[in-house]
Amino acid sequence: GNSVTQMEGPVTLSEEAFLTINCTYTATGYPSLFWYVQYPGEGLQLLLKATKADDKGSNKGFEATYRKETTSFHLEKGSVQVSDSAVYFCALSAQGGSEKLVFGKGTKLTVNP
């Protein structure tokens, strides 16, 4: 079946450090890929997405590139801020499926000043 595996946390970084959170997936065909973020005390919200191979999603300085050859969608940011502290979830929506999201376990990021 479809699944998402993401880097286990927690991850602790200093402000302005470089961030990578790894995400790989298993799915048939060409799923759509997403990163969702959950800030403390808030609901899940979409951070970025990519719907086909080689697409790059970007938002708020975060980027992720859909790599079909490595079945990956790693999240990166060049310089993190304290306000980026949150839990990040990688997810997929299967091609031709029921539009449900399949999530990874989440990675908690803490950024210290």
Added chain:
Amino acid sequence: GAGVSQTPSNKVTEKGKYVELRCDPISGHTALYWYRQSLGQGPEFLIYFQGTGAADDSGLPNDRFFAVRPEGSVSTLKIQRTERGDSAMYLCASSQTGTGATEAFFGQGTRLTVV
């Protein structure tokens, strides 16, 4: 409302009791989803509605779980004979069309505790 609203935000119930969890999606969104999230895990799909009908209920764990969306807007997740293992955060999401690439908007969830 401006976003997806879920009530109650917290629910504590005794083992064996019946509970209902409510989701009020964004106005005009035809697709509605329920997910369950255990501590330290990602959300797991339960059921998907397109309009009034359940298009995919493959994630419901057993027949104690049931959901309705009678008028294509508000949805209720119903759990009968609750068990301690049902304790989790229950999330509702809605999207405009339900196509795979459409953004899903999530509510803040209902935390269910079965004691």
